[in-house]
Amino acid sequence: MRDVGLKDLEMTPFIDRLFVLFDHNNDGFVDVQDFVSGMTILFKGSVEEKLELSFRAYDLDGDGAISKEELEQVFLWAWESGCKWLVGAYSLTDIREEDIHEFSRDVSRVFADSAFECLDQNEDGLLSFEEFREYANAKPKLTATLMGFRREVDMTFLAEEDFQKTGL
16 A cells, blocks of 8 residues: 555544545445455556545545535644654654644645635635546646745645556
8 A cells, every 4th residue: 555655544544534435335344345446446446536536535525525624624634644753753742732733734724725726616615526637637736835834745646657647
């Protein structure tokens, strides 16, 4: 799973998101068939399948659209997980949990605002799959800056070879 950027998932809330994404029949279990199906999409799926999985990862309530709040929540999970890992890895004992949360919340809000400026083409306050696909097909990285800290992040499960295969 590390090959597709999925490492150290047990330390993040993303394992719960993967569970939801892999539980195809919504029975509360990921059986072998669900797991193999999900992993097949991650490793060997078409660009369209990976885009659909990526979109569903952000669509927390499953209504077929991504709200700014949903996007901000996913970014918050990512930033908090990354910051907590750094604090632990470098034994940064003077950084409080509240500081991590506040920083992560601020950064995720900036990223969500930046994403909506780029992605929400019809300005309806929601990202449709079509808007998400159009943006992802442009091979973007979302960039945001907060207090002089600039970061680029990928928005999808697409790998470089996916872009090479399709000429994107």
